[in-house]
Amino acid sequence: MRITDLIEKKKLGHALSEKEIQYLIQAYVSGEIADYQMSAFAMAVYFRGMEDKETASLTMAMANSGHMLDLSCLGNRSVDKHSTGGVGDKTTLIIAPIVASLGGCVAKMSGRGLGHTGGTIDKLASIPGYKTSLKEETFIRQAEAQGVSVVQAGGVFAPADSKLYALRDVTATVDSIPLIASSVMSKKIAAGAKNIVLDVKTGSGALMKTLEDSRILAQAMVSIGKSCGRNVTAMITDMDTPLGNAVGNALEVEEAIIVLQGQGPRDLRDLCLRLAGEMLALVHGGDGAYWEKEAAASLSSGKALQYFRDWIRAQGGDDRIAENISLLPHARYKREIYAPRSGYIFHTDTQKIGLTSLLLGAGRNKKEDVIHMGSGILLKAKRGDHVLQGDLLATLYTEDSDLLIAAKEELLAAYVYADTPPKAVPLIYDVIR
Ligand code: URA
Numbered sequence: 001m002r003i004t005d006l007i008e009k010k011k012l013g014h015a016l017s018e019k020e021i022q023y024l025i026q027a028y029v030s031g032e033i034a035d036y037q038m039s040a041f042a043m044a045v046y047f048r049g050m051e052d053k054e055t056a057s058l059t060m061a062m063a064n065s066g067h068m069l070d071l072s073c074l075g076n077r078s079v080d081k082h083s084t085g086g087v088g089d090k091t092t093l094i095i096a097p098i099v100a101s102l103g104g105c106v107a108k109m110s111g112r113g114l115g116h117t118g119g120t121i122d123k124l125a126s127i128p129g130y131k132t133s134l135k136e137e138t139f140i141r142q143a144e145a146q147g148v149s150v151v152q153a154g155g156v157f158a159p160a161d162s163k164l165y166a167l168r169d170v171t172a173t174v175d176s177i178p179l180i181a182s183s184v185m186s187k188k189i190a191a192g193a194k195n196i197v198l199d200v201k202t203g204s205g206a207l208m209k210t211l212e213d214s215r216i217l218a219q220a221m222v223s224i225g226k227s228c229g230r231n232v233t234a235m236i237t238d239m240d241t242p243l244g245n246a247v248g249n250a251l252e253v254e255e256a257i258i259v260l261q262g263q264g265p266r267d268l269r270d271l272c273l274r275l276a277g278e279m280l281a282l283v284h285g286g287d288g289a290y291w292e293k294e295a296a297a298s299l300s301s302g303k304a305l306q307y308f309r310d311w312i313r314a315q316g317g318d319d320r321i322a323e324n325i326s327l328l329p330h331a332r333y334k335r336e337i338y339a340p341r342s343g344y345i346f347h348t349d350t351q352k353i354g355l356t357s358l359l360l361g362a363g364r365n366k367k368e369d370v371i372h373m374g375s376g377i378l379l380k381a382k383r384g385d386h387v388l389q390g391d392l393l394a395t396l397y398t399e400d401s402d403l404l405i406a407a408k409e410e411l412l413a414a415y416v417y418a419d420t421p422p423k424a425v426p427l428i429y430d431v432i433r
Contacts, residue, residue, distance in 0.1 A: 003027065003037045010044035018057040025061035025160045035167055042164070042173040050178035052223060058178070059224050062186035065160035069107075069136070069192035074144060077105040079279045080193035082184055084217070085117035087205040087354040088242035088379075092120045092150065093256035094272040095279065097307035100147025101298045102276075102291070104283045107143035109153035109191050113363045113371075114169070116205070116354030118252065121152045122363075126250040126329055126373035130317035148311040157190045175207050181220040188225065195231045195282035197275055198222070202429060203240030205350025211236065211429060218432045231282045236429040237271060241348045241383035244268035248362035248376010248397065250328040257325055260305040267427055273299075274428055288431075331361075331374035331397035335404045339387040343417035348383050352414035359407045360398040372399040377411065384422055 001023045006016060016024070024041065027033040050058065071078040079099060083089050096106040110120035124130050132152045134142065142149040154162045161183050168174045168183075188196050198221050201207070202214035218234035225232030244265040246255035258264040259272065277292030284291070298304040305322055313319040321327050357363060361372035380392045387393065393415065396407050 003033050003041070007037065007040050007044055010041060010048055013048045015051045015054050016057075021054065021057040022061050025058070025065055029065050029160050029163065038164065038167055039171045039173070042168055042171060042176070042179060045179055046173045046176040052220070055178040055182055055220060056224050056227050058182040059185045059189065060228070062158050062160040062164070062182060063189040066158055066190065067156040068190050069157070071107055071140065071192035071194070073140065074105045074107065076194055077103065077283055078107060078143075078193040079104045079195040079197070079283050080106065080108055080188055080191060081197045081199065081275060081279060082188055083199040084180065084184065084201050084207055085114060086201045086239040086243060087117060087350050087357070088244045088247045088252065089118065089201070089239075090120075090123060090244065090246070090252040090256045091199065091268070091272050091275060093123065093253060093308075094259050094268070094304075095276045096148040096150065097260065097311060098272065098276045098295045098298050098304040099279050099283075100311070101303045101307045102280055102294055104147065104280060105143045106148045106150070107140060107191070107193065108150045109157060109187065110150055111153050113358075115174075116351045116358060116363075118247070118249070118354070118357070118363065120150065122371055123249045123252050124150060126253055127312060127317040127321060128327065130312065131315050134315070142314050146310050146314045147307060149315065153187055158186045161186045177213065177217050177220060180207060181217060181224060185221050185224045185228075189228050189230070193230070195279065196225055196233075197279045197282065198232065198234040199275060200234050200236045201239035202236055203238055203350065204348070205242065205354060206239035215430065215432075218430070222432050233278045233282060234432045235275065235278065236432070238425055238427050238429070239350060240425060242350055242353055242379060243271065245379045245382070246376065247353060247357045247379070248360070248374075249371060250330070250373045251376040251378060251397065253321070253328055254325045257308070257322060260299065260308050260322070262300050262302075269299075271427055278431070329373040331372065331399055333398050333401045333404065335396045335408065337393045337396060337408055337411055339381070339389055339391045339393050340412065341417055342388045343386070343419055344421045345381055345383050345385050345387065345415055346418035346422045347416040349414040349416075352410060353377065353379075356396075356407050356410040356414065359410060360396055360403055361400060375399060384424065386421070
């Protein structure tokens, strides 16, 4: 087989066979196919798309490109959750201990921040002492004993995806539905959980900006998961405004703890309970709504917070943060930003808010950049809120005071005002089983 023939075939809009896709991925991982050839192939997929069968073959070829985790010792208790990426999305930190407190086992690999979106592993790394990598045996044993273990994705798992993802990131081929679906699902299949809940974000802060595209992506991922013998539910959820009020690593851990303490922003709490309900319904059977109530009871009784403590301690972190959030890293400088006019916040360009947080030091521009764990934004007003001129909109946090001026401008540019409120949008648009 010749890579140029495969690029040509896709360029003309034809489907590749399973064998051709297997060759493509094996030869790319081994270095026989060069990055520039794979970039051309990814761009051809971006414009021509892939048939469902091709996307499934690509997923399996990438999942098989490395080690596959065997979680069979956890039986049907193993459950994973994956978000397609957003701003302020700290749900894993809340959901994992809730699900563990109700008999699920969340053995999960999470990514670093990507572009304007934050990454769970960066958030966890802001907890003093937390180990983001564990030996495989320890990882599984901890999930069995505590109900949660979360480590950094990549390494020996789906290395083809790590390589292709990095390439897509710099060749404008990230937002392709078959490439996203195969990227996400190859990691989920390699990570071994029997049950998977996908949180497919939609809106200005998501990779998929329209509901229609989000639905196509969700359906593609559910059908890939099913064809691999996994139980999969996808929820399409709002990312047209940040989730919760905190954006940035330690700030988000702080907000997650507040929710685990039984308070915190309503949107964040409600979404966590719904996602946890769906995860538990896959683990135990029954109705998501029933498990959502159980999840709420676990939060209000403090049981979920206890599981959070146990998880953090087991993974080397300072579990005293559960009571004393001042032990988390804090930024040296802060600046309050005020509303320039009165009115309703009609729209927030959520991608811009994510980029403001990145600019403040909470994310990376290059993959080797060092994150400032305390940097980020605490939002006071979001889409739909009414503000008066001079009201507090947000507080910026950073380690470098020189960044504050540019960040203030970027943040202010993310807000659109009107004299009438925007149409209310649902937190959850759809559930696809
Ligand atoms: N998340 C992933 O893991 N892969 C993508 O391609 C996009 C989001």
